[in-house]
Amino acid sequence: MNAPERMVFPDMQSQFDCRNIHIEAVGVKGVRYPVTIGARAKPVPTIADLSLTVGLSASAKGTHMSRFIELLEAQTDPLDPARFRELVLDMLQRLEAKTGAIEMRFPYFVRKSAPVSGATSLLDYEVRWRGSVTAAAGYAFWMQVRVPVTSLCPCSKEISEYGAHNQRSHVTIEAELAGAMAIEELIAIAEASASCEVYSLLKRADEKYVTEAAYDNPKFVEDLVRDVALALDREPRVRSYLVEAENFESIHNHSAFARVVSQRESDTHGAYPAQQNPRQLPLGGAA
Numbered sequence: 380m381n382a383p384e385r386m387v388f389p390d391m392q393s394q395f396d397c398r399n400i401h402i403e404a405v406g407v408k409g410v411r412y413p414v415t416i417g418a419r420a421k422p423v424p425t426i427a428d429l430s431l432t433v434g435l436s437a438s439a440k441g442t443h444m445s446r447f448i449e450l451l452e453a454q455t456d457p458l459d460p461a462r463f464r465e466l467v468l469d470m471l472q473r474l475e476a477k478t479g480a481i482e483m484r485f486p487y488f489v490r491k492s493a494p495v496s497g498a499t500s501l502l503d504y505e506v507r508w509r510g511s512v513t514a515a516a517g518y519a520f521w522m523q524v525r526v527p528v529t530s531l532c533p534c535s536k537e538i539s540e541y542g543a544h545n546q547r548s549h550v551t552i553e554a555e556l557a558g559a560m561a562i563e564e565l566i567a568i569a570e571a572s573a574s575c576e577v578y579s580l581l582k583r584a585d586e587k588y589v590t591e592a593a594y595d596n597p598k599f600v601e602d603l604v605r606d607v608a609l610a611l612d613r614e615p616r617v618r619s620y621l622v623e624a625e626n627f628e629s630i631h632n633h634s635a636f637a638r639v640v641s642q643r644e645s646d647t648h649g650a651y652p653a654q655q656n657p658r659q660l661p662l663g664g665a666a
Contacts, residue, residue: 399437407432410430411429422457426485460559464520481508483507484505487503488503489563496582502578521555522553524569532544532597545593551623554617574593608620
């Protein structure tokens with residue numbers, strides 16, 4: 380049956396709720412959507428998994444779920460951290476909310492050149508962006524990358540007459556940014572801290588190179604997280620961070636794991652106050 384034209388339907392979500400309980404986050408999650416990431420060289424198309432939520436006042440019955448999808452439908456420009464912030468702020472305006480967050484996970488492909496032959500191939504990395512507005516801290520932006528690398532055991536090299544066990548590892552960096560920083564820059568920090576990078580395509584000369592490079596640069600899982608942490612400590616655009624490394628041990632049926640967490644002083648790299656207009660201030664930091 381067709382609905383009559385100009386029919387007015389009741390707005391159930393806007394009704395008063397008498398239970399007086401504030402909801403910290405309500406919205407949609409598990410939304411798969413095609414997006415384009417504004418990268419250094421050229422835009423990178425990908426498929427994202429999104430979660431969009433807002434805070435709901437104690438007096439409001441519910442939020443308007445359809446507006447979250449309308450927000451994504453209206454988004455057509457390539458996304459970079461600055462545009463992502465605008466997306467978060469647009470969400471708050473559409474939902475008439477004071478707080479909220481968008482989390483977006485997506486595979487990100489980088490074209491790499493093999494170290495000797497120069498053969499090029501794409502390597503995938505897992506990336507997560509999270510932009511949130513809170514009453515206490517205003518807008519904050521977090522970027523996470525999970526980077527595959529090679530690690531070679533210093534102990535195995537030291538005690539063995541020849542050879543040493545090595546394995547593929549994952550280095551995960553989650554950084555709260557105080558300024559614009561490309562995905563590739565966080566990836567490079569992780570790769571530079573490993574025994575060697577990994578590549579999708581290697582010829583024989585390249586394979587010889589990466590094998591010997593890893594042997595000359597042995598790293599424990601502890602070395603991985605500490606070296607990444609030192610690099611992040613020198614980076615003024617990083618306000619705080621969490622670093623994890625997992626080695627998928629080639630001689631054990633378990634992984635080796637390490638984590639480093641740093642929280643920098645808020646008066647040095649703090650978020651701008653909530654009462655200021657986040658549209659008028661730079662990404663992740665005070666003017």
